[in-house]
Amino acid sequence: MRLRRRSFLTGGTAAALAPFVPLLSRRVEAQGVPKRLVLMFWSGGIGVNQYAPTGTETNFTFAPIASSLEPWKQKLIVFGNLRRAQDNAKGSHQAGTSGVWTAARMLGAGTGAWVSSPSVDQVIAKMVPQPTAFPTLELDVQSSDAGNLRGNTIYDSEGRPIRGEQDPSRAFDRIFTNGISVPTGGDPGLGDRLRARRQSVLDLLRSELGALSGRLGGQDRHKLEQHLEAVRTAELRLNGPVGATGGIPGVKPPTIPKLDFKANDNFPAVTNAHMDLLVAALASDRCRIVNLQCSQGNAGIVYRWVGVNGGHHALTHKGDNAAGLDNIRKWYYDQFAGLLKRMDAIKEGNGTLLDNSLVVFANEFVSGMSHDTDPWPVMLAGGGAGRFKTGRFINFPTAGNGPRLFPGDEAANAGPSQTQLLTSICHYMGAMVPRFGDPMMGPPGPLAALS
């Protein structure tokens, strides 16, 4: 089985195994473009007053702190008053972060499921097998609280968190070198030898994990099986294509600096390196579903580079308009604009990589002070190769500042809602779910305003 998998990917017997060869899937899609999804998470609330742009659906203006988005208006869909319920059973920071891409109820950090349903990227990857080396890619900028719902946005099909990669240079190795980096101009056989050695180590780990998981039970066995799965994936990668080989011609792997990626003051550098990576990964078709989590709401990142001296979380509790918060928010709008710029710079067909992708940019709270998730601060960019009409500010009439939406009847019947937007995103990516998230958290079906 292993040998067959390897030969799939090296392409040696591609003709014989044609229906299963990823390269071929790409060719089949050559008429169209791949469906791609980027999730970008930021935190701490946007402040109730700064939330919405002003103007009409097609003629609107961003607040000054979001002015960097002005040039991108025609490629954006900004939502106002989109409802989002929160399940505070395990705390409101927990609700904000863990619910943002899941619309799930919270079960609590433990050895079993943490949330009642998986995040949107994982739902899609499970329902629509991805022909890329990475079904999904999780990147993370200095989030902490690994063992807490409030530190995790991405959950697998069993409701367990998936931690993102924090180190851009390690992410680079995984994405573009299959973990084997060889200095150029050196011993020509070195790469092959290192790969062969790695293969032998992986063989050994597979035997060990297999033997051990057979002896243990319950959650212990599950942990080892997941570990084994990571070995299998590493093995597939090891023998798969290297570098930016697929996708849009001419794309080169980015140059990623070695960084102390946990150092507070490197936060901007890590964010930017991750963006370079994710854009190159999309463009070279190493992956089509990427998640970028920038910290989390209870974190104490000090945004010194925009003149803020206190920790972010403490600042949010001095009030939604506390001095410095707007500097932070502006910085994030600038970063999002930077991501759009990178994606738009890559031409694809008649448009750009951005035009042919769907980028979702969301904060977990509207107010970091009160920990309120409703209305949900979220916008889309790209439009998915024309699937979604962009250049719109969709401001729903439902008052978002009314009573909080908690799980239950009211939330399940609430107006245009997070669960519907995430359903629409699933549908775009080919995952035809009737509804998304927990039935208690919002209504079924896609978002009518996007059809």
Add this chain to the structure above:
Amino acid sequence: MYRPLVSIGLLLGLGCVGSVNDSAKGSPPNGSPPPVAPGVPLPPATTCKADQIGISPLRRLTRQEYDNSIRDLLGLDLALSKDFSDDERAGVFPSNFYTPISESQFAQYAGAAAKAATKAVEKLGTLLPCAAGVSAAGEAACASQFIRQFGRRAYRRPLEDAEVARYEALFKAARTTDFAGGIEAVVQGMLESPHFIYLVEGPGALTQHQLAARLSYFLWNAPPDAQLATLADGGGLRTLEALDREAKRMLADPRAQDMLDDFHARWLRLDEIDETEKDPAVFPEFEALRPAMREELRRFVSAVIADGGKLETLLTAPYTFANGPLAKLYGVKGGDAWQKVDLDPAQRSGILTQSAFLAVHGHEGSAPIFRGMAVREQLFCMDLPPPPPGADQNLPPRTPTQTVRQRLQQHRVTPDCASCHNLMDVMGYGFEAYDDIGRFRTTENGVKVDDTGEIIGSDVDGPFRGAGELSRRLLKSERVQRCLVQNWFRYALGRMETDLDRCTIDSVLARFQKANLSVPELLLALVDSDGFRVRRGEEGK
């Protein structure tokens, strides 16, 4: 004056949905743990019945344990885990017992193992004694010898023959250009092996080797040393006397000092001193004090343990350790060098009145809330819920002549706030004689400090004055004593206690109380306890 509220139940009725955090938190969220599978042998428990033991989940080494393990194995202090994902936590203590590793964590282990292996074979002669001038024919035998010897330490038990054979095959496959390359692959494999990365236990009862690993990762956050390993090889941990003897030896080792320091720093969240911020305009001296506050704790804990390790000393000692800047903070004479300093017992009493606790929890403008909350959560083991969403957290603006205490009165008059804040602020008022970095004061903003407080919802309820009286009161609380046992349980076992562990906690608490609340005795009681020596796993599920 407010009327004291007498029970948690009443408080809960008023809306503070907190919980007494002494069980259940760590039990699987989906249903109760399974019964012990028939046929799984358990060694005899001395106090608790076989079904009165909580489930021990498979756990991965913490970052600190990983680094210490590499250090002890290779003699190289590589600190490779600095690039790893954060540890999960059991309470406030690092422990990876929740989630399976992700693909990116797998890559982290792979990268670290590759680096360590490359470093290790740089001095092949030290790594394996048979390497020097080994002939081509002798290589295989040398590698096999290395696999058994190094594997014994990496796996914390002797390797099975089938395992040895796997590594021999790996060596053979990887020995392409040179001998070192083959050995490098072996080291890499062992450091990525589940038997190294996890504290593998079971199936069934703990083996002597698994018990030895529990012991050393508890008392040292590190693997067994040669003496403990030899003892385990010979079945020398079979009796409580032998176990006690070994635990006492280990507690006398410098590695145990590190562990004790680590426990106390994490228990009271004093490790957060590194991230604690103070307004430099108000406290220009704080940056220089920060490392000193951490060092003070280390020296103090060490002295308390040397002094018999009584909880009473920890909570009421009228002394601490200070360098120049700290001596100034405490208002005592002292040179630049570190030294033991006596403090005015009317001003200071043990660890809760020392700089690190007061500064970490001394948030600007809200110190009584956070200091009270720390006592409530870390000493009473009571979880407090976050403010309800939508709660107006804006206190009235502070006037220049107001104390923080006066400003926090809002929490007492708004019923929504009062139900929880009465549990925190009112106890936190006892610390009002210290500013945000722990300096003693008698006035705040020109107003005379009022450090009277009250404990409510506990077994030692009643009004008190000042942190000294509070500390002495806490000492008398059985709930505080039990909470300390719970915290040590989490630290020792790397998991949350569950309802099933009540028997173990009770037995340790009884021995702790009988020994005049001696912390070293608590540790020995834990090591001897059924919960520590007896494993209940998930096999047969």
